[in-house]
Amino acid sequence: MGGLSNQLLVVTIFSYVLAMLAYAVEYAFGARSMVGQRVLSGAAAPAEELASVGAGSGSAAGGLPASDFSDKSLSPDTADGSAAARWAGITAVALTLLGYLGHLAALVTRGIAADRAPWGNMYEFVMTATLVGVSAWLVVLAKWRNLRHLGLFVTLVASILLAIAGMTLYVPVGPLVPALQSYWLVIHVGAASIASGIFLVGFVAAAMHLIRLGHDQGKRNFPYSLGERLPQADTLERVTFRVHAFAFPIWTFGVIAGAIWAEAAWGRYWNWDPKEVWSFVAWVVYACYLHARSTPSVSRRVTSWIAIVGWATMLVNLFGVNLVASGLHSYAGV
Numbered sequence: 251m252g253g254l255s256n257q258l259l260v261v262t263i264f265s266y267v268l269a270m271l272a273y274a275v276e277y278a279f280g281a282r283s284m285v286g287q288r289v290l291s292g293a294a295a296p297a298e299e300l301a302s303v304g305a306g307s308g309s310a311a312g313g314l315p316a317s318d319f320s321d322k323s324l325s326p327d328t329a330d331g332s333a334a335a336r337w338a339g340i341t342a343v344a345l346t347l348l349g350y351l352g353h354l355a356a357l358v359t360r361g362i363a364a365d366r367a368p369w370g371n372m373y374e375f376v377m378t379a380t381l382v383g384v385s386a387w388l389v390v391l392a393k394w395r396n397l398r399h400l401g402l403f404v405t406l407v408a409s410i411l412l413a414i415a416g417m418t419l420y421v422p423v424g425p426l427v428p429a430l431q432s433y434w435l436v437i438h439v440g441a442a443s444i445a446s447g448i449f450l451v452g453f454v455a456a457a458m459h460l461i462r463l464g465h466d467q468g469k470r471n472f473p474y475s476l477g478e479r480l481p482q483a484d485t486l487e488r489v490t491f492r493v494h495a496f497a498f499p500i501w502t503f504g505v506i507a508g509a510i511w512a513e514a515a516w517g518r519y520w521n522w523d524p525k526e527v528w529s530f531v532a533w534v535v536y537a538c539y540l541h542a543r544s545t546p547s548v549s550r551r552v553t554s555w556i557a558i559v560g561w562a563t564m565l566v567n568l569f570g571v572n573l574v575a576s577g578l579h580s581y582a583g584v
Contacts, residue, residue: 251363252423257358259377259416264386265349273402277479280335280399339398343391346401350388353381353412363423367436369443370426372572372582376415378440380408382447390451390489397481397489403454434511441504442529446564449536450498452490456554459486465553486549490557491543497534502527505529519554528567535560 317580357377361368369378387404390397428436458480465477508529509519520526539556542548 251359252368255356255359255363255423256420258352258359259412262349262356263409263412263416265352265464266405266412267343269342269349270405270409272338272345272400273399273405276335276339276342277402278335280339280479295565304422342405343398346384346388346405347406350381350384353377353384357381360423364425366426366438368497369439370430370435371414371419372423372568373419373421375439375443375568376411376419378443379446380411380415381449382444384408384447386448386493390493394485394489394541397485399479399481400454400458403458407450407454418472432511432515434507434514437461438507439508440513441500445497445504446499446568448493448500449561449564452493452497454558455490455493456557456561457484459483459490459554460551462486463554485556490554494536494539494543494557494560496538501533501536502532506534515581524571525567528563528571530538532560532567535563 263464355369357374368374384404388402391401417449458477459474462477462480462483465480466476466483501577508526511520512521512526535556539553539560542553542556
């Protein structure tokens with residue numbers, strides 16, 4: 251089972267890379283959406299099309315109209331002028347699904363081989379977090395098909411993380427150290443990996459929002475030149491908010507569960523361990539993002555930057571703390 255898991259991971263990475271290339275073909279050669287063409291040409295767009303990119307009036311719940319994302323009329327299936335590019339996008343989604351199934355099978359077989367939850371070291375944690383990230387992306391894609399172009403960047407990040415895991419973080423299947431042999435591993439680490447994967451999608455949406463904003467303001471140097479074919483900035487910003495608003499409570503639960511486990515294992519809820527400190531730093535940054543997002547005087551550009559800083563703290567917590575720092579959480583397994 252351990253060998254099968256390794257082979258399935260290779261299939262997963264290749265599938266995601268091929269999906270990324272197919273997304274890139276659609277991104278490079280597909281036409282813009284109908285709304286994008288009308289906005290750039292100065293023509294008025296129908297109200298229902300503008301509503302689908304967030305031009306409607308806000309509601310009390312953070313300025314999010316109920317119909318913001320319900321209209322699928324901007325799907326690339328109907329908006330793209332190039333049939334070849336449209337089929338490239340469909341192929342990209344199919345390859346993403348293939349990679350996702352291989353990814354899920356790789357994680358399940360790893361768990362069967364280890365006879366435990368498959369997130370006991372860095373290698374397994376990265377596999378789990380990226381699986382959750384791709385799952386979140388597929389949910390976003392199913393609901394808002396006009397965001398299909400973002401698949402290019404989601405599969406790019408997932409491929410890089412899985413390649414790093416396979417080449418530098420891999421460890422053979424083996425038993426856990428005694429400190430991790432607890433049901434809290436499933437609760438605490440499971441919640442942390444789920445939140446991390448969802449935050450990954452939020453990071454991509456936030457970064458694309460900033461790129462689109464720069465393009466709309468006339469910037470044409472890299473990376474703002476990528477913004478030409480991205481969805482409207484308002485749409486990207488609202489997706490960023492919704493993803494983070496969903497992931498933040500899960501991360502909060504994971505931090506609290508970790509404190510309870512620490513008390514049971516080490517006799518104290520808080521030990522100023524590097525992993526604990528950076529988990530709390532990430533929590534504070536994402537709390538600042540949600541607070542800034544609910545403050546009308548704070549620009550959406552600033553809130554997107556805060557979201558990106560939040561993802562940077564997550565990377566420090568995953569790679570920096572595990573590979574560089576030494577503490578009670580030194581269970582990287584590499």
